[in-house]
Amino acid sequence: MRTSTTTTSSGITLSTKSCRIKFARRFLRSLAEIKKQKRSSASSSEEEICKRSKRIKMAAYSSMARAVGPRMNWSRALLFKLRNRVSYPRLVKKKKRVTVRSNKVPRSKSSVHIDRGNKLRKLVPGGKSMDYICLLEETAHYITCLNTQVKVMQAIADNLSK
């Protein structure tokens, strides 16, 4: 993100700068906690790594949602889901479901939008209950935040693997 602050059309200012700092801080802290918890069983078996990666991913998502705060719908939904621990199988399963469905249906032009909207709805957390305009807005914010998240995680991973 080149711009430090971007304004969505609804007037929500999202400062990627502060968002990034907050996210990095939270993520590192939760990372360290994960490490601490996993310290006793520091085996590097496949299963362990898989589990740990899941935990890390969850930590990343939750710290991002916390960094954004409750003003966006998607972050609220994400936090809710993470709190109830539904989110892990969700991300994997939904992709499968989406691909199956999109292959199945031959569509007219009007249903293309609806179908894609539904597709997007499944990708953006909490998108099921949004209307289309809101969904697009939230998607925009979600994309910026995911971008930030990916960059920060990339930086951390690079630094760690050096």
Place this chain on the structure above:
Amino acid sequence: MNRALPEMLNCMNAPGGLVAGNCTDMTVLDRQRTRMRWQHDQFQQQPQQHQGYFGGNELNGVFNHVPIEASQVQNFQGLIGLGGDLGMGQAVKPDLSSENGWTELGYGSCGFEMNNISRTFSCPPKVAAETESNNAVPPAKISSPAGKESFKKRKADKAQNNKAVAEDDSSDKRMKGCAEEGDSKITEQNSTKNNDRESSADTSKENSKASEVQKPDYIHVRARRGQATDSHSLAERVRREKISERMKYLQDLVPGCNKITGKAGMLDEIINYVQSLQRQVEFLSMKLAAVNPRLDFNIDDLFTKEMFPANMANFPTIGMSSEMTSSAYLQFNHIQQLLQCSGLENGITSPDSALLRRSISTPISIPETFVDTSCFTQVQPPTTWDADIQNLFNVEFHQGRTAQFPSQPFTGSIEASNLKMEM
């Protein structure tokens, strides 16, 4: 719609001769009044005597129109007025009605229709009662049998009626012509009514337009030429505009989306991008999970230090040496350089974000320091490095705890305070 009213008024006013009073009574639009006056003038040109018959005849015709057309309160008020007029009119001509039952029955049917109208318009029973009392014949009797009777009688006694009326008024010969004239007049009025209706429809359209313009204070919609102006299509247009606006915004966010035209393709691209980002997060978390176990010890160590600030009390005593201060500074620079090398720098490309770089670099610099400690603990005296890490760590995570920093006397703390100021 309202045009029916002045006609009725005229019909009623002509026999009663109560134009002025009704004018003042009615709460009608001015143009209706003017129209009424004009019609009244026209009526006054015709001989007064005909208008009894004419009024009765036209009244029915007009009243038949009324329940279809009249739908407003004004009409209703007009009808109330009519009820009064009806009574007056009947009171004026008892002679006619006594001689031939036709006019009376005609008025009775009028009264019946009045009741119907009043019922259809759910007017308060007062009016009905009023008309009943004015008609002096209970409307229940009038209603169906009387009406039928009246029609039968009308057919049977048409000639008689005419004769009777002729007996009453000497100028009866004009009356037939006048009746015909009245019919033609009615049709004419109907046609004018239609015209008026059209114009009223136009005015209502204008009104609706005006209300549409007035209604949305927050959304200013302007329909271009040839676009639909009803509220649904306006709302739909607003929605589409909003969607396209957000799509444009998303287009800026998603790389490679600028080339694609068409919303479907853009949506596909957006979906793909979100999916790829989510996959990237997954992949990175895998990577982190794979990388991390090596650093378990260091991180835990540092975090225990961080968690228990009592351990920090040890550090000022250790880190008093001059070489340590220099090393701290060096370490700081080192971290900066590393961070400049690191991918995080890519994220912050804006030139004015030097402050930001530091503030961001510090959180990321912690694993950096972890790496450094893990690499260099054998090479260099570990205490100094730890102190460095401690400094940075404090800068990073415990901004609230800077009160503890002055206890650490070396330059590293100054650096830390500087950093803190920048943050």
